[in-house]
Amino acid sequence: xxxxxxxxATSVLATAPPKVTISDxxxxxxxxPDGSLSGWVSQDxxxxxxxxxxxxxxxxxxxxxxxxxxxxxxxxxxYPQGFSYxxxxxxxxxxxxxxxxxxxxxxxxxxFSGESNQVSFESNFNGPIDQSYSATDYFQQAVWSPCGVSxxxxxxxxVRITGSPEDIKNKYGEITVDRATGKVxxxxxxxxxxx
Numbered sequence: 625x626x627x628x629x630x631x632x633a634t635s636v637l638a639t640a641p642p643k644v645t646i647s648d649x650x651x652x653x654x655x656x657p658d659g660s661l662s663g664w665v666s667q668d669x670x671x672x673x674x675x676x677x678x679x680x681x682x683x684x685x686x687x688x689x690x691x692x693x694x695x696x697x698x699x700x701x702x703y704p705q706g707f708s709y710x711x712x713x714x715x716x717x718x719x720x721x722x723x724x725x726x727x728x729x730x731x732x733x734x735x736f737s738g739e740s741n742q743v744s745f746e747s748n749f750n751g752p753i754d755q756s757y758s759a760t761d762y763f764q765q766a767v768w769s770p771c772g773v774s775x776x777x778x779x780x781x782x783v784r785i786t787g788s789p790e791d792i793k794n795k796y797g798e799i800t801v802d803r804a805t806g807k808v809x810x811x812x813x814x815x816x817x818x819x
Contacts (some may be wrong), residue, residue, distance in 0.1 A: 637815055637816065637817055638707070638816050638817050638818045639816070640668060640669035640670050640814070640816045641669060641703045641704045641707050641816060642669075642704070643669070643703070643704070644665050644669040644701055644702070644703045645665060645701070645702045645703075646663055646664065646665060646672075646699060646700070646701060646702070647700040647701065647702040647774065648698075648699075648700040649661065649663050649697065649698070649699050649700075650697075650698045651695060651696065651697040651698070652695070652696055653693070653694040653695040653696050654689070654692075654693045654694055654695075655676065655678065655679040655680070655681075655693030655694055655695040655781070655782070655783065656676055656678065656679060656695035656697070657678060660676060660677050660678040660679075661674060661675065661676050661677075661695070661697065662674075662675045662677075663675070663699060665701070669703075669814070669816075670813065670814050670816075671811055671812065671813055671814060672699065672701070672811075672812040672814060673809065673810070673811050673812070674697060674699075674779070674809070674810045674812075675805070675807040675808070675809050676695060676781075676801075676807060676808040676809075676810075677801060677806060677807050677808075679693060679695060679718075679781070679783060679800075679801070679808040680693060680783070680798060680799070680800040680801065680808075681693045681728070681783040681784050681785050681798065681799050681800075682785065682796070682797065682798045682800075683726060683785040683787065683791070683792045683793075683795060683796060683797045683798075684792075684793070684794060684795050684796035684797065685796075686793070688792070691784055691785045691786070691792060692782065692783070692784040692785075693782065693783050693784070694780070694781065694782040695779075695780075695781045695782075696778070696779070696780050696781075697778065697779040697780075697781065698737070698776045698777070698778050698779075699776065699777050699778075699779075700774055700775075700776050700777075701774060701777070702774060703774070705772050706771075706772070706818055706819065707771075707816055707817070707818060707819065708768045708769050708770070708771045708816070708817050708818075708819045709768070709769050709814050709815060709816050709817075710763070710766040710767055710768045710769070710814070710815045710817075711734060711763055711767070711777075711812050711813065711814060711815075712762070712763060712766070712813045712814065712815045713760055713761060713762045713763065713812075713813045714732070714734075714745070714760070714761050714810055714811065714812050714813070715758060715759070715760050715809075715810070715811040715813075716730065716747065716757075716758065716759045716760070716761075716808075716809070716810055717756070717757070717758050717802045717805070717807075717808070717809040717810075717811075718730070718756070718757055718783075718799060718800060718801060718802050718808045718809070719755070719756045719757065719798075719799075719800050719801060719802050720749045720753055720754075720755065720757055720798070720799045720800070721753070721754040721755075721797060721798050721800070722749060722750070722751030722752060722753050722754075722785070722797040722798075722799075723751045723752055723791075723795045723796070723797060724751050724752045725751060725787050725788065725791040725795060726751040726785055726786070726787040726791055726792075726795055726797040727748060727749065727750050727751065727785070727786045727787060728748070728749045728783065728784070728785050728786075728797065728798075728799040729746060729747070729748050729749075729782075729783070729784050729786070729799075730746070730747050730759075730781070730782070730783045730799060731744065731745070731746040731747075731781070731782050731783075731784075732744065732745055732746075732779055732780065732781045732782075732810075733779070733780045733781075734767075734777070734778065734779055735767075735777075735778050736767070736769055736770070736775050736776065736777055736778070737775055737776040737777075737778060738770075738775065739767075739770075739775075741767050743763060743765075743767060745761035747759045749799070751797060756802050766815065768817070771819035772819070779810070781810075783799045783808075784799075785797050785798070785799065
């Protein structure tokens with residue numbers, strides 16, 4: 625795996641390939657049952673969007689497993705040979721509602737299949753709060769897909785609610801879908817280079 629500081633990588637960046645499609649998306653986990661995830665590539669081939677419509681962690685339901693949900697996603701992009709891509713940044717959108725005493729976390733780990741390098745990001749929220757949120761994570765080092773081969777990009781995502789056992793049991797809180805879209809959305813800004 626080759627690394628380049630994002631600021632220096634701009635000298636090797638190329639225009640996106642003329643055609644980029646999703647060949648396959650596989651996913652599973654407590655936060656993404658079958659039929660609950662969709663994805664697409666923007667018309668200019670510079671963004672990959674994933675929408676989760678059941679990625680919700682809750683407290684106060686009487687079911688402890690509701691407080692943590694995870695989703696493992698694997699995306700295979702189809703693009704012309706001679707290109708490699710990296711993720712420049714990720715935008716997250718959702719909604720969080722927490723009373724005093726509860727906290728919520730969204731965490732994601734990104735990697736290419738067959739590669740040992742991983743990048744993780746985490747956002748934390750403290751109650752009381754009741755609002756839609758957006759967060760952006762920037763990759764300080766570009767991790768490029770292997771050249772000449774379509775390789776699966778993977779996301780291991782989780783949302784969870786924490787607090788004292790009494791608060792988890794008795795106080796309702798959630799980190800959930802955005803009220804405007806009805807989805808938890810992740811938008812991946814893609815950099816391309818010729819190789």
